[in-house]
Amino acid sequence: MKDLIKVIINELRDHKTILDVGVGTGRFAKPLQEYGFRVVGVDIASRMLKRAREKSVRNLVRGGVCSLPLKGKVFDAAVCIHLLHLVSEWKMALREICRVTRKLMLSTTYTTRNPVRQSYSRLLKDCGYKTRRVGKGEWELAEVVRPSKSVSATAFSNKADELLNYLEQRAYSSQWEIPEDVNRKIVNELRGKYSGRAFPAEMRVLVWDIYDLESTVEFQ
Ligand SMILES: C[S@@+](CC[C@H](N)C(=O)[O-])C[C@H]1O[C@@H](n2cnc3c(N)ncnc32)[C@H](O)[C@@H]1O
Structure with missing residues (x-):
């Protein structure tokens, strides 16, 4: 986290006012x-906001990303x-973020050579199931709209x-x-194969120009 925050x-x-x-x-x-940044935090879940308040985070607002209770370009x-993969209306979410933001949107993603996720998906498929993402992950968004920067953090x-x-x-x-039983069976099989192993991974910070996001999301 320390390296990532840095x-x-x-x-x-070069920015003062930040929406998280x-x-x-x-x-x-x-x-x-x-x-020293002026940060406003928005979240749909009051339980999360309560935990943030307990940690002395200031300027918290309850709201959904698809309809932000905020003025334009502030x-x-x-x-x-780690938000957009949870939002089925991810384009609407991006439009809202662009509506209230002037210059850039920042996110994080990680790449790994860990084969466990791929093996999990393959075994699921053999059982007739597949994972389904609700919205778009950061790495998938990077394929739709090219970030202006991608920086290795740690x-x-x-x-x-x-x-x-x-x-x-x-x-x-x-x-x-x-289903729980299918999941358990697959995880047990994977434990037999991968338990105790570790794989190299890298955390990256992605930065998009608001203009690039606006122009892509607008016309899709
Ligand atoms: C995986 S957590 C990430 C939290 C934080 N960004 C971090 O990386 O530690 C996702 C957060 O998004 C919030 N969330 C989910 N759907 C949302 C929505 N439609 N609008 C605003 N917040 C939402 C959840 O309540 C949760 O706090």
């Missing part, structure tokens, strides 16, 4: 506020991290057991439609 701060250095949409517990809003930049080791624990709990929104 890169985010550097990318936002899908702020969650304030993982990013808190260090950005502490650094922020220099928007931070939108390299880390992606542990197979950590990922398997998440998969076992059906923690990913893409797994919500997979």
Whole structure:
């Protein structure tokens, strides 16, 4: 997180007012506020906002990304991290982010050589199921609208057991439609193959110009 925050701060250095949409517990809003940015955090879930408040995150507003309770073009930049994959109307969400933001939108993504996810999808397919993403992940958005910048933030080791624990709990929104027993059987099979192993991974910060997002999302 430290390395990641450093890169985010550097990318936002020429900006003052920041919207953190899908702020969650304030993982990013808190260090950005502490650094001196004027950050407003928006989230649809009051439970998340309560946890953010308990961590002394300021300027929190309850609202949905598809209908932000905010005036037009009031922020220099928007931070939108791990949100769009949860929103089926992701184009509407982007339009709203563009409506209230002047210059850029920043997000994070990671690349990994961890084969567990691919094996999971393959085994699911053999059982007649597939994962279904609700919205668009950051890496998928990068294929639709090219980011103006993609900066490597930190390299880390992606542990197979950590990922398997998440998969076992059906923690990913893409797994919500997979029956529990099918999921458990597949995860157990994967544990046999991958438990104890770790794979290289890299966290990246992606930056889009608002103009590029606006022009692409507008016409699709
Ligand atoms: C995976 S968390 C990410 C939180 C934070 N950005 C982070 O990276 O720590 C996704 C957050 O988006 C919020 N969220 C989901 N759908 C939303 C929507 N339509 N509008 C605003 N927030 C939403 C959730 O309540 C949750 O706090």
